[in-house]
Amino acid sequence: MAQSSFYAIDSIREIKLYFEEGNWDAILDDFYIAGNQERLVGNLTIDGVYYPGVGVRYKGFSSYSSSRSKNPFNISLDYSFSELEHQGVNKLKLSNVIQDPSFVRESLSYEIARKYMPSAQANYANVYVNDTLIGLYTNVEAVNKDFLEDHYGTRSNVFFKCNPEHLDLNGENSNLGNTPGADVSNYYPFYKLKSELYSDWNELHALIDTLNDSPGNIESKLNVDRTLWMHALNYVLVNFDSYIGYAQNYYLYQDDAGLFNPILWDLNMSFASYRLTDASNNWDGFTVDEAKSIDPLLHYSSVSVYPRPLLRKLFENDRYRRMYLAHIRTIVEENFLNGDYAQRAAHMQSVINIDVIADTNKFYSTADFTDNLTSTVSDLVDYPGITGLMDARASYLDTFPGIQGSPVISLIESSPLNTVAGDTIFITATVNDLNATVLLGYRFSESEAFTVLNMLDDGTLNDGVSGDGVFGALIPNCSNVTQYYVYAENDSSGRFSPERAAYEYYTIESKIGVRDLAINELMAVNTFSVADNEGEYDDWIEFYNNTGYKISTKDLYLSNDSENKLKWSLPERVVTPGTYFIVWADEDINQSGAHATFKLNKEADSLWLSYSDGSVVDSVVFENQNDAISFGRYPNGTGDFREMLPSYSSYNSLIDGSLLNDVVFIFPNPAVNSFGVKVNVDESAVISIYTIDGRNLIDGLVGERGQVLNIDTSKFTSGIYLVRFTFENSEIVKKIIIKK
Numbered sequence: 001m002a003q004s005s006f007y008a009i010d011s012i013r014e015i016k017l018y019f020e021e022g023n024w025d026a027i028l029d030d031f032y033i034a035g036n037q038e039r040l041v042g043n044l045t046i047d048g049v050y051y052p053g054v055g056v057r058y059k060g061f062s063s064y065s066s067s068r069s070k071n072p073f074n075i076s077l078d079y080s081f082s083e084l085e086h087q088g089v090n091k092l093k094l095s096n097v098i099q100d101p102s103f104v105r106e107s108l109s110y111e112i113a114r115k116y117m118p119s120a121q122a123n124y125a126n127v128y129v130n131d132t133l134i135g136l137y138t139n140v141e142a143v144n145k146d147f148l149e150d151h152y153g154t155r156s157n158v159f160f161k162c163n164p165e166h167l168d169l170n171g172e173n174s175n176l177g178n179t180p181g182a183d184v185s186n187y188y189p190f191y192k193l194k195s196e197l198y199s200d201w202n203e204l205h206a207l208i209d210t211l212n213d214s215p216g217n218i219e220s221k222l223n224v225d226r227t228l229w230m231h232a233l234n235y236v237l238v239n240f241d242s243y244i245g246y247a248q249n250y251y252l253y254q255d256d257a258g259l260f261n262p263i264l265w266d267l268n269m270s271f272a273s274y275r276l277t278d279a280s281n282n283w284d285g286f287t288v289d290e291a292k293s294i295d296p297l298l299h300y301s302s303v304s305v306y307p308r309p310l311l312r313k314l315f316e317n318d319r320y321r322r323m324y325l326a327h328i329r330t331i332v333e334e335n336f337l338n339g340d341y342a343q344r345a346a347h348m349q350s351v352i353n354i355d356v357i358a359d360t361n362k363f364y365s366t367a368d369f370t371d372n373l374t375s376t377v378s379d380l381v382d383y384p385g386i387t388g389l390m391d392a393r394a395s396y397l398d399t400f401p402g403i404q405g406s407p408v409i410s411l412i413e414s415s416p417l418n419t420v421a422g423d424t425i426f427i428t429a430t431v432n433d434l435n436a437t438v439l440l441g442y443r444f445s446e447s448e449a450f451t452v453l454n455m456l457d458d459g460t461l462n463d464g465v466s467g468d469g470v471f472g473a474l475i476p477n478c479s480n481v482t483q484y485y486v487y488a489e490n491d492s493s494g495r496f497s498p499e500r501a502a503y504e505y506y507t508i509e510s511k512i513g514v515r516d517l518a519i520n521e522l523m524a525v526n527t528f529s530v531a532d533n534e535g536e537y538d539d540w541i542e543f544y545n546n547t548g549y550k551i552s553t554k555d556l557y558l559s560n561d562s563e564n565k566l567k568w569s570l571p572e573r574v575v576t577p578g579t580y581f582i583v584w585a586d587e588d589i590n591q592s593g594a595h596a597t598f599k600l601n602k603e604a605d606s607l608w609l610s611y612s613d614g615s616v617v618d619s620v621v622f623e624n625q626n627d628a629i630s631f632g633r634y635p636n637g638t639g640d641f642r643e644m645l646p647s648y649s650s651y652n653s654l655i656d657g658s659l660l661n662d663v664v665f666i667f668p669n670p671a672v673n674s675f676g677v678k679v680n681v682d683e684s685a686v687i688s689i690y691t692i693d694g695r696n697l698i699d700g701l702v703g704e705r706g707q708v709l710n711i712d713t714s715k716f717t718s719g720i721y722l723v724r725f726t727f728e729n730s731e732i733v734k735k736i737i738i739k740k
Contacts (some may be wrong), residue, residue: 020042023663024040028071040056042059043136048669053079059073069134077092087253094137095138100269103356103382105386112331116327124138134361153447154255154571155712157195157254161254166590168246172306173246175308204300224314226503238270238393240277241270247308250264250265252264287382291393322494332397336539360388407436408427411430415462424475428462431488436490439486440453441484445550445574453473455473471488479551480512507553512551518543521632522541525602526630527676531628533591533734539599550577557570560601580650585598603623605690606621606622628645628667630644630646637650637652664678664685667724671739672740676708680706685703686726689722
């Protein structure tokens with residue numbers, strides 16, 4: 001869905017709900033109070049497009065009240081019909097814009113955050129119920145599996161929402177502290193498991209243990225850079241309804257590199273609309289004036305009333321602290337010192353001005369809406385004028401110790417100029433401080449963690465002569481895609497290049513050669529050989545890396561249509577030398593793993609692995625495929641295609657393949673709950689199955705030439721059984737082993 005036009009900031013959506021129940025509001029109140037997240041079924045139109053049977057509930061914490069006419073909505077489009085979605089969106093999160101007279105805090109904060117880490121999109125929507133306008137809402141993209149797929153290339157890894165069941169203003173909440181102890185069940189009240197497996201709790205607990213007890217190893221569990229960006233955004237935007245306030249309102253997702261990534265959530269009270277915290281000096285809250293100069297290192301330089309290990313444990317590391325301040329400088333310089341944020345806020349207000357006026361259920365006056373961009377609006381609390389707050393805060397942060405005085409990085413170059421996969425790449429950077437520590441971070445795919453190397457100015461790494469201010473490092477055996485950044489620091493301050501690293505990075509790309517990544521094996525009829533993660537026996541395609549270097553699938557396409565070779569873009573993965581990569585050809589694109597948008601035709605089909613310019617890496621044409629038999633290369637990775645016994649994600653074997661020439665063959669053997677039999681001669685056979693002591697279990701099956709029969713053995717006990725093939729003038733008996 002990436003950057004869906006549905007969330008374009010200049011577009012105001014029209015969302016209309018229709019309920020048969022006249023007391024729909026009371027029903028939704030009852031559901032909310034019951035706390036079981038039950039939904040009321042209704043119908044919906046989005047910009048005039050009709051969707052039946054959607055599921056609706058109220059959401060929020062302080063933003064909800066049974067006495068309000070304008071409550072926040074959570075709408076599930078696929079509640080009754082699993083395939084329903086609108087422009088790739090199946091969940092609507094509609095915030096009622098309480099505690100924000102300006103109407104722009106949430107949308108503006110997400111727009112800024114998206115420059116530095118994966119963050120939700122947001123715009124606005126007029127919401128109607130039974131054709132009565134409820135009001136103008138903020139329309140925020142849900143952090144769900146679609147979001148994860150867009151930003152991490154996966155959707156089924158370990159995933160938690162970090163919000164306590166009951167926020168405790170005098171407690172630790174979702175702070176990733178280890179106070180609850182070794183029993184994972186003690187953590188249930190503070191984190192909500194959003195993925196599927198109970199064992200995922202052990203992964204979260206391992207992160208918590210490492211963070212608290214072995215912070216020197218935290219890079220093995222946590223995307224530290226992404227966490228520093230989250231903290232930097234929260235402190236710059238004075239967003240204290242978050243981890244830095246009472247340890248809540250964020251998600252954790254474990255990427256394919258095994259690292260947990262924090263994801264921001266619920267930014268409606270940023271820009272100091274929320275000023276309660278247990279953070280050190282401000283444990284009893286802070287004023288608007290104090291918000292302008294909140295110390296972004298409070299959990300390092302002062303005390304924490306309650307543990308905040310995700311802050312303190314990271315800030316105690318000198319390098320992490322300098323990196324964090326470098327991120328703050330980038331946010332301040334790119335958005336606030338240049339006045340860009342004020343222009344964006346004014347533009348957003350201009351887009352929604354008429355709709356705010358028409359919202360009779362808004363919580364503040366139209367004058368408050370206009371004034372709060374620059375001036376404080378007082379209601380039950382004071383809501384700071386955004387520019388009045390942030391101009392002062394930007395000036396304060398710009399002079400904060402550690403922000404200024406960093407080394408300057410320039411003239412970043414790579415060689416050789418025409419890099420190809422497998423080369424050694426030299427990266428050089430000019431740094432104006434000869435005593436600086438300079439680091440190179442590199443990886444071969446977004447699915448990998450960065451490897452970090454020291455860059456040296458000693459004349460040995462293609463960096464000129466020793467002491468000339470040019471620092472160098474080498475990347476051995478590079479992939480067809482190499483992503484990298486440079487970081488330099490002195491004793492007090494650090495700087496990244498590019499400034500938004502590691503979310504942004506420099507890229508060196510080349511194409512792989514013909515059959516470097518080979519289409520190695522396929523099954524166009526898979527009735528029982530191997531199942532995907534959903535337990536479904538679907539078509540699959542196996543790729544094999546024939547080279548001595550890692551291959552990234554970035555910018556590669558797979559198709560079964562020679563006239564449209566760009567049918568499906570492969571998800572970005574790294575295939576290491578001599579290993580396999582599996583794609584399921586089943587059209588189940590929302591399942592975990594790599595699932596293509598097409599299926600294979602067993603009668604006759606083809607496969608094409610190509611670049612966008614049409615250059616072909618590998619291809620195969622096939623026909624007349626049978627279940628339990630695959631079509632693969634022998635020798636493995638390089639030979640011609642032939643029928644063989646399936647060797648899913650493993651070496652294609654000639655020995656196993658020779659069984660296909662037998663008069664009959666059985667596969668797999670040993671088997672568990674089923675096995676297949678195939679007759680290879682121009683004669684039918686009657687098939688019977690017996691126990692080893694002669695008891696007949698199955699009789700009267702007929703096998704024709706080329707036909708594969710799948711025999712259910714789920715009720716068989718472990719042991720050896722006899723399979724008898726009776727032809728017109730002969731008989732063959734084979735053994736099958738059943739293992740439970």
